[in-house]
Amino acid sequence: MKSFLALPIFKDIRFWIILFFLVRMYGITNPPLEVAHNWRQTTGTMVTRNFYEGSANILYPRIDFAGEKTGITGMEFPLLNYLDYCVSEIFGYRHWYGRLINLIVSSLGIWYFFRLLKRYFSPETAFNASIILLASIWFAYSRKIMPDTFATSLVIIGFYYAACYFEEQKRRWLNLVLFACFTLLGVLAKLPAGFLLVLYAFFILNRYISIRLKIVFFTVSGMILAPIAWWYFSWVPYLVEKYQFWHFFMGKPISIGAKELVDNLGDGLKHFYDSALKFAGFGLFLAGLFFAFRKRDKLLLRILGLGFAAFLVIALKAGFTFTHHSYYIIPFVPLMALAAGYGVAGFRNKTVQIILLTLIVLEGTLNQLHDFRLKEHEAAFEKLEAYMDSFSKRSDLIAVNTGDNPTAIYFAHRKGWVASNDELLNASFREDIHQKGCKYIVILKRYLGGELYLPLTRVMDTEDWAVYKL
Incomplete structure (x- = not known):
């Protein structure tokens, strides 16, 4: 040797x-x-x-x-x-x-x-x-x-x-x-x-x-x-x-x-x-x-x-x-x-x-x-853009419940806000971003380990995310 x-x-x-x-x-x-x-x-x-x-x-x-x-x-x-x-x-x-x-x-x-x-x-x-x-x-x-x-x-x-x-x-x-x-x-x-x-x-x-x-x-x-x-x-x-x-x-x-x-x-x-x-x-x-x-x-x-x-x-x-x-x-x-x-x-x-x-x-x-290796609970992010394209335009502003992490925003191929669950549950916060042009809220279920229900119209629901329309 x-x-x-x-x-x-x-x-x-x-x-x-x-x-x-x-x-x-x-x-x-x-x-x-x-x-x-x-x-x-x-x-x-x-x-x-x-x-x-x-x-x-x-x-x-x-x-x-x-x-x-x-x-x-x-x-x-x-x-x-x-x-x-x-x-x-x-x-x-x-x-x-x-x-x-x-x-x-x-x-x-x-x-x-x-x-x-x-x-x-x-x-x-x-x-x-x-x-x-x-x-x-x-x-x-x-x-x-x-x-x-x-x-x-x-x-x-x-x-x-x-x-x-x-x-x-x-x-x-x-x-x-x-x-x-x-x-x-x-x-x-x-x-x-x-x-x-x-x-x-x-x-x-x-x-x-x-x-x-x-x-x-x-x-x-x-x-x-x-x-x-x-x-x-x-x-x-x-x-x-x-x-x-x-x-x-x-x-x-x-x-x-x-x-x-x-x-x-x-x-x-x-x-x-x-x-x-x-x-x-x-x-x-x-x-x-x-x-x-x-x-x-x-x-x-x-x-x-x-x-x-x-x-x-x-x-x-x-x-x-x-x-x-x-x-x-x-x-x-x-x-x-x-x-x-x-x-x-x-x-x-x-x-x-x-x-x-x-x-x-x-x-x-x-x-x-x-x-x-890739993070298992984030692997679905790769599909997010295609799902969003099925009902929204690239120019639509969105909000995502990832706290300070912008990764999902990147994979959605859109611009907008990253926010916490508490912020998105707050009606005043939702109204504020709505007035600024936000059209959809994306809730990543597996990212934070659970569903988050909002009093809004749900336009998409999968095992990985739910999308609400503002």
Whole structure:
């Protein structure tokens, strides 16, 4: 077995990146109804579909659950959604293009992560860390229609070209341009991914790098940060104010976030020891810290210390939201994977290293296979559009009893309101949305586990939903 694993192909990280890519192609065309965060995906897919069916102006993303309003609102820069739209312009709209785009970019991110680590750490550490990152929370989220691994990958790619700019004379200015492009797009796509930019301090403080190169880099970095700041701190608030619909979470005061983190400390810590790398991976992360202290590896310890300090700001700004959503840990996972890979390399016996990596991969992937399945009680959502088309027009506004979850609105291919059962039982609320143009109320029976009877005319009744006419 050991001699079999010693074959050159198994030592090539490209083999593992391709293998993990192919594994995650399973169910790639599935609707966004898997177990974890399908609401987060459908919020994005409706933006893509609105680009395709309406205005394709990337500055005005639209969602479908803003009631009678236009749906235009401030949100993350919709780069992933717009790439999905561009592919749809060629082949026709399919939601799963977003899955494939994310998977491709996230796989390239692993390749650049490996190449970047090889510049500063041993090939063993780079290989181990890349394998661990493949099996981490990235395993599931890199095939979701969400920008988290997508954006972090773009920032990692940008970091690689920044390193080339500082350390190689060949194609220096091309590397600077590539750094600027990938970093700009990555941070625009997901603002928390920008915390990794703090690690550029190692280049800036390096006295062996010329002042001239640093000044140019500072200048270009300022040019990158300007449009990012404009989008998130000027344009997003403008869209919210002008179109009167708030959707995108921009954080809260650090004092409030800190209190929420303390109050929900167990859930927040769980993202580090469970969600990120699972238990075996976290154990090797701790081993990596131990080996780094014992060997006095200042580079690794400074990367982790500075990175954690910067990421802590993200967590403090998010507060309860950080503890509640596991995907918030994603930008920090590459640093944890680096430490874990360093920990595996600290065991000199090759057999032990193989066993540890195998354990991490098996635990990480097997504990995420559930995310390749669809939620049984939401599977019928795929038929909702066809049923609604049988008696209503696409332009009809509807209300759905899914609380804050917009998934059913997306699958109904209509616009309107998401509401709780209590709201829909309230006659004043029903009258209010009726005056604003709502024509039908869709009650999803299996979603909340029971029927909800309204004093209205029922126009459709199945085992999955009932539709009432206002």
